Amino acid sequence: MTKDATIAVAADAPSSCRACNSRLSGLCATLSIEELVGLSRYSARRRLEPGEEIIGQGEMILTCGNILNGVIKLSKMTADGRQQIVGLQFAPHFLGRLFAEQSGLTAEAAVESYVCSFPRTAVHKVLGDNPDFERKLHEQSLAELDQAQEWMLTLGRKSALEKVASFLVLVATEIDQRESFSTSFDLPLTRLDIADFLGLTIETVSRQLTKLRKEKIITLSGTRHVNISAPKQLMRLADNGDYLK
């Protein structure tokens, strides 16, 4: 293939992919133009309402895809209905287990979200041909494992106040791809979701937020918007709360 041909083909990148963050920094960055075109033939952009389910615990996995925008929560339930959120996924995360038949957890939109989804089989094909793709996917899985293990420390060993601080730091870090730490943002979760993520009750979450507000570490406007006025203190509290009781 000549250099000119390459440029000509590059111009043929699917229009929907050109402005996409997954193409820039996500999984799609590992794809050739040909693979991208091939995949995009089967792709579907989908809008998800808050609370709308992508897949339920125990269901067959038929699709996978990139988060374009929004926040997806992954959760598990006990037999008697207690719920735990085991992961929050932000753009441009790739969703979907390519090697499993059944989903071990429920994935649903926490807020209005957009995903670019593919049939599992189409992605499977790329996986065999493109080692970079599998590598990137593998690295993403390992990053997810790191986050899960970090969160185990939070769930098992931190106080309620530290848990809420840890949650705010997590959201501040992940909510906006363009910033490494946002000091002003809307919470992507309701109080109930936050409680299910932290292993607490909504009342306890509310009390800890009030405490952070009274300590002038954050300000709240409405029920969703957070301003972090003392990021350093919040981060210290998230790691271990011994400087403030």
Next chain:
Amino acid sequence: MTKDATIAVAADAPSSCRACNSRLSGLCATLSIEELVGLSRYSARRRLEPGEEIIGQGEMILTCGNILNGVIKLSKMTADGRQQIVGLQFAPHFLGRLFAEQSGLTAEAAVESYVCSFPRTAVHKVLGDNPDFERKLHEQSLAELDQAQEWMLTLGRKSALEKVASFLVLVATEIDQRESFSTSFDLPLTRLDIADFLGLTIETVSRQLTKLRKEKIITLSGTRHVNISAPKQLMRLADNGDYLK
């Protein structure tokens, strides 16, 4: 290569690999004889005392390897010294992050253990050449993620009694490669380790074990040996404890 040559080479499998479970069902099952011979040149069998550290949180990752025997605990600590065990690894699990420079956690032997370790660089070489190897490693990472997420549910939403039951079920399931559920085994962890795994204190762990003993679900001999007399009840309790208060 002729068939005879293949057989001749097969006979040349390193003697230390012939009886090894990793070769049978672990990561080494994906290696060719040549790769196996190549790697085994750099491999070292190492004995670990209980409590002996393989790598500490924040240290450089220089080696990786298979667990031949024993149990390795992975843990994290907060700035002020609270500890959480974030994973237990049994044979023939492969240990070591091949894509990270620094370890995010501490890995140490819970009981006397044997590992077959390699320089990271040697394994990295195989990784580039052998897609099956990366696939297997990736699948192992995903299994680890599943376990971590399952444990998040345990940490966040289960009572102390349910947590201890969940731990016993986990050990019964993993301790012996030859059995899918052992009803008689030695605990690989001290009470302190169990507490650090479950996000509890040693006193609470002890009280819950006593409760299980009094309910005739388990019997204890000495401080380490457990007999599960009512596996069904224990499993029910591990999922959710509403049948026994």
Next chain:
DNA sequence: CGTGCTATTGATTTCACTCAAGATTGGTGG
């Protein structure tokens, strides 16, 4: 057999949960 470590048991405290009102909020229709 001590001796030291690990585990159990008991008494008390504390933090987060439960139960119970209210207060905001944001959405809807008069």
Next chain:
DNA sequence: CCACCAATCTTGAGTGAAATCAATAGCACG
């Protein structure tokens, strides 16, 4: 535009499960 409504969130009072503090008991080692 404003009043009302349902849902979500906050606050308060009391309870309870697990933590803490404090002995005691069991076990494994020399």
